[in-house]
Amino acid sequence: MSDTFDQPGQPDFPAGPNFSAPPVQPAPAPVEAFSFSGRGSEYFRIWIVNLLLSVVTLGIYSAWAKVRRLRYFYDNTTVAGTSFEYHGNPMAILKGRIITVVLLFGYQFAFKLNALIGLLVLIAFMVAMPWLIWRSLQFKLYNTSYRGIRFGFRGNAAGAYKVYLWLPLLTFFTLYLLTPFTHQRIKRFQHTESRFGASHFSFNGSVGAFYKTYLIGFGIYLAGFVAILLTIGASAYPFVGDQSFGAGHVFSFVLVILALYAWTFLMYPLFLTLMQNLIWNHTKLGEHGFRSEMRWSRMMFIAFTNIIGIVCTLGLYTPFAQIRALRYRVESMSLHPAGSMDDFIADNEPSGSAMGEGMTDLLDFDLSL
Amino acid sequence: MTTAVAAFYFDGKTSRRHAVTLEVIDGMARIYSSHEGVGDAAPVERVCPITQLRVSERLSRAARKVTYPDGAYLEIQDHAAFAVLLESTSHRDSLVVRMQQNWRATLAAAAALIVLLIVSYLYLLPAASGVIARSLPISVEQRIGDGALDFLDKHILAPTTLPSAQRAAITARFKTLTASMDAVEPIPPYEIVFRKSRIGPNAFALPSGQIVLTDEIVTLLNDDDAVMGVLAHELGHLQRRHLMRRLIQSSAIGAAATVLFGDVSAVIANIPTVLLDMKYSRDVEREADDYAIALFKANGMSRQKLAYVFEKLGEKEAAGGGVPPYLSSHPASAERVERILNAQ
Numbered sequence: 097m098s099d100t101f102d103q104p105g106q107p108d109f110p111a112g113p114n115f116s117a118p119p120v121q122p123a124p125a126p127v128e129a130f131s132f133s134g135r136g137s138e139y140f141r142i143w144i145v146n147l148l149l150s151v152v153t154l155g156i157y158s159a160w161a162k163v164r165r166l167r168y169f170y171d172n173t174t175v176a177g178t179s180f181e182y183h184g185n186p187m188a189i190l191k192g193r194i195i196t197v198v199l200l201f202g203y204q205f206a207f208k209l210n211a212l213i214g215l216l217v218l219i220a221f222m223v224a225m226p227w228l229i230w231r232s233l234q235f236k237l238y239n240t241s242y243r244g245i246r247f248g249f250r251g252n253a254a255g256a257y258k259v260y261l262w263l264p265l266l267t268f269f270t271l272y273l274l275t276p277f278t279h280q281r282i283k284r285f286q287h288t289e290s291r292f293g294a295s296h297f298s299f300n301g302s303v304g305a306f307y308k309t310y311l312i313g314f315g316i317y318l319a320g321f322v323a324i325l326l327t328i329g330a331s332a333y334p335f336v337g338d339q340s341f342g343a344g345h346v347f348s349f350v351l352v353i354l355a356l357y358a359w360t361f362l363m364y365p366l367f368l369t370l371m372q373n374l375i376w377n378h379t380k381l382g383e384h385g386f387r388s389e390m391r392w393s394r395m396m397f398i399a400f401t402n403i404i405g406i407v408c409t410l411g412l413y414t415p416f417a418q419i420r421a422l423r424y425r426v427e428s429m430s431l432h433p434a435g436s437m438d439d440f441i442a443d444n445e446p447s448g449s450a451m452g453e454g455m456t457d458l459l460d461f462d463l464s465l
Numbered sequence: 466m467t468t469a470v471a472a473f474y475f476d477g478k479t480s481r482r483h484a485v486t487l488e489v490i491d492g493m494a495r496i497y498s499s500h501e502g503v504g505d506a507a508p509v510e511r512v513c514p515i516t517q518l519r520v521s522e523r524l525s526r527a528a529r530k531v532t533y534p535d536g537a538y539l540e541i542q543d544h545a546a547f548a549v550l551l552e553s554t555s556h557r558d559s560l561v562v563r564m565q566q567n568w569r570a571t572l573a574a575a576a577a578l579i580v581l582l583i584v585s586y587l588y589l590l591p592a593a594s595g596v597i598a599r600s601l602p603i604s605v606e607q608r609i610g611d612g613a614l615d616f617l618d619k620h621i622l623a624p625t626t627l628p629s630a631q632r633a634a635i636t637a638r639f640k641t642l643t644a645s646m647d648a649v650e651p652i653p654p655y656e657i658v659f660r661k662s663r664i665g666p667n668a669f670a671l672p673s674g675q676i677v678l679t680d681e682i683v684t685l686l687n688d689d690d691a692v693m694g695v696l697a698h699e700l701g702h703l704q705r706r707h708l709m710r711r712l713i714q715s716s717a718i719g720a721a722a723t724v725l726f727g728d729v730s731a732v733i734a735n736i737p738t739v740l741l742d743m744k745y746s747r748d749v750e751r752e753a754d755d756y757a758i759a760l761f762k763a764n765g766m767s768r769q770k771l772a773y774v775f776e777k778l779g780e781k782e783a784a785g786g787g788v789p790p791y792l793s794s795h796p797a798s799a800e801r802v803e804r805i806l807n808a809q
Contacts, residue, residue, distance in 0.1 A: 133526040133527060134526075134527075135525070135526065138524065138525050138526075140571070141564075141565045141566065141567075141568070141571040142565045144571055144574050144575050144578065145561060145564045145565050145570075145571065145574050147578055148574045148575075148577055148578045148581075149561070151578065151581055151582075152581070164522075164561075164565075167521070167522070168524060168527070171521065171524060171527035171528070171530075172524070172526065172527045174528075177473075177482075178473065178482065178528075178540060179527060179528050179540065181521075181530060181538075242480075243475050243480040243481075243482065244475030244476065244477040244478075244480070244536065244537060244538055245475075245477075245479075245480050293480070412575075437480060438479070438480055438481045438482070439479065439480065439481070440479065440480035441478060441479050441480075442477060442478050442479070
């Protein structure tokens, strides 16, 4: 739906310290930067062992792999001298994944069998999806803690249906012109319903700000597109009227296509940057604020070099690439405390279902931003 | 004898951080406030049997966590001192942690993974998909192929112009030839469909059991025995459930490539899929050739005629008429001819 600007490759603990709010020292509290101590060389070892065991166990271990991966990311994310903790239970995640795989197979099969049955199943999926996303948010947040206090997600099914079903449908039928609006409503839902212990997050990003950010992103894309056409493209056809079409032209033509493809690919980190900044700069935990100061040129550079690394090493660079991107995202964040942060208190709430969790991560729904 | 380790204690009820010292004596973990009287925080003291505590896995930089049954926990940044403390208890890292923290084990795991992937690609996946394809009822395959012929009729095929007598003769002759094979391996239900092609000489089998024979290939070969060879080859695809197997194999490779490269780009993830799938394509062509050889042998027909099919198509290819679709992602014609002639 509108959450397409997250790197799908990013771990499920994506926007760095996602929904991760935090406490600090007393009164004239200094700004606390988030830091990330994960290293590619160490994560590579975890990644490769996870991969091997997942393959050997025909995917069963992947639930444990996920827990180890998230624990690594959470444990290495620190703010104000304390790190985060992930509490997900691999058995719960495994159950969610098994059910998801069975449902997906059923879905594929239904379509092959009969288009009408397939369509009905598709509709059933669409109807179930908001509920699953809602449960998944509960599961994810409940299983995250900081300073011994668990995060949580309140929200209700009606709210989830509104932002994850009705608004996306409305967006679809209005030629996607409502995309920034829907995105704002989704974020508002996610961030205002999130809590840390008994304290609530709040979100004051306006619809106007979302439209503005989308326009800026689109403007940058267009500017780059035109620049590529004018520079590389112009060298392919240096003089108007020159009809000869030699090897040099073909080469330039291929170059233009490649450059445009690469540039389009880089829209991902661009939007990710703009959105992370927009969203976290308008999120508060009680009176405590956040800042995210990512630069899109830097994030684009990281994404571009990461891809080259991954392709050149046939995938072995992947864990290094993930850590590199995550580190930049986390370390661009800071916490601006409004006073003592020693006084958050825990709240007791149920844990959400891993079914939703398994479903959304198999379908590659990244709920981060 | 005992080691004191500096830690932060969180009680799980508030976000307050208490600086404490941790000691383990006789299987009991004791913590107490490090700076008593500092601030207004009440001093902390807690004693708990170590058997009730859970220690987080070892990572090289991240602080370690020791969790109490009630959700309270300790965060420990002094790795060295904590390692000494753990050494004195019976705590041991799990096998997975020891692998993760050891380069040699990691490299061995990487090597094992690569070997496993290669073995899966070369042997396990083809074998598994063969078993699965065979155990699925033919009706499933037919459902998948439903509508394929309609689609082709609309886009690349036209009604045949071959005389109906010739068509009937081809169908009847092939029927008698397959009868002798039925005793060895049951012949799947099939139907020969004649069409004029807009894409040159071609013949192919559809999952629905239809074998499409184009007018162009009949004219090009201009030899009844050779046409029988083409049909035998296509029947081989049906009999060995190749279409289903290919479907399973390419899905599996696609899934694996997505795991490895999907993060990066869908286009890049497709490149290995296409390249790796070529081998499977050539493998099934060889199997279908073998089936045709067996059918010719059972009927006492000359394998020369079978070889002639590929010689003829190879000639057309060499003549620069473009690669006939029949040969794309197929083994080289010369190699196939040689194989057919040398078959036992």
